[in-house]
Amino acid sequence: MTKLGFRRSFAGLSIELRDFIQAELFSWILIFLFLDYNISGAIFSSNWYQYTVNIVEFASSDFFILIGWVVCIWRLLLGGARRINSRAFVLAIIFCIASIITSQQLLPALMALFALWIWVSGGQNSRAAAAIMFAMSSRLLWSHLIFNAFSREIVDVDTFFVGKAVVFAVKGAEVHENIVRVPSGHSIAIMEGCSSFANVASSLLGWVIFSKIERAAWCRRDIYVGVAIVITQVFLNVVRIFLMAQSLGYYEYWHNGLGSQFYVFIAAASVVIISVNGSKWAGRS
Numbered sequence: 001m002t003k004l005g006f007r008r009s010f011a012g013l014s015i016e017l018r019d020f021i022q023a024e025l026f027s028w029i030l031i032f033l034f035l036d037y038n039i040s041g042a043i044f045s046s047n048w049y050q051y052t053v054n055i056v057e058f059a060s061s062d063f064f065i066l067i068g069w070v071v072c073i074w075r076l077l078l079g080g081a082r083r084i085n086s087r088a089f090v091l092a093i094i095f096c097i098a099s100i101i102t103s104q105q106l107l108p109a110l111m112a113l114f115a116l117w118i119w120v121s122g123g124q125n126s127r128a129a130a131a132i133m134f135a136m137s138s139r140l141l142w143s144h145l146i147f148n149a150f151s152r153e154i155v156d157v158d159t160f161f162v163g164k165a166v167v168f169a170v171k172g173a174e175v176h177e178n179i180v181r182v183p184s185g186h187s188i189a190i191m192e193g194c195s196s197f198a199n200v201a202s203s204l205l206g207w208v209i210f211s212k213i214e215r216a217a218w219c220r221r222d223i224y225v226g227v228a229i230v231i232t233q234v235f236l237n238v239v240r241i242f243l244m245a246q247s248l249g250y251y252e253y254w255h256n257g258l259g260s261q262f263y264v265f266i267a268a269a270s271v272v273i274i275s276v277n278g279s280k281w282a283g284r285s
Helices: 002-019 022-038 048-061 063-077 086-101 107-121 124-169 197-214 222-244 248-255 258-283
Strands: 174-176 179-181 187-189
Touching: 022 063, 022 086, 022 107, 063 124, 063 197, 063 258, 086 107, 107 124, 124 174, 124 179, 124 197, 124 222, 197 222, 197 258, 222 248, 222 258, 248 258
Parallel strands: none
Antiparallel strands: 174 179, 179 187
């Protein structure tokens, strides 16, 4: 009786696995990865208030990532009712276990591997979700590695544009290495934190997300939309630093005051507007 009952229960499990579609499996893994990356730290945190503050700051500073999780699941569920086998179910468990034992800093690398699995396992909707996962992984990990390797060169690009603009607009202004000085004696140093690179990385993630909301497949003209977003972000950052170089009051307003929040809003809004309208334009035959 015991063996028969075990076989029946095992057969029932097999039926459940056959009825479990691939989109649901991938969606549950995505939810697990999201919880592991954003919430699991609270379990081991001795300061719940500070951890909550960190989560709120993360959500407000890069809300494109939060939107990305939702759009990924939505695209996966649109992918159709492709069945899974026991091998895929076991691989899903391995992914979840690996995410638990992997440090938060390396979890984006695991996200990239999961995106590769999604890419090779499904159709256009699954590949759209995979593209978003790749973009999120790049924003959370790979972009930081690239910036650390080429930070000096990236800052030099920002300094070049800002310096040219200030020297052209303010008579007697000077630029020495990464320091911009105006005749009044006010000067600013353009550092890594002032670089356009972080904004470009976040804006490209937003571009991928809103492009995949519009349609699953890529078009050749999508690249022009991405280039337009990069140029816009660099331009907005150069304008902000240009204004900060004018005087101490301007610096305080655009670096620490209301102007900094206004800049973040304009930068994010430009990504949404260009991505949505640009994706519609790119998709027209």
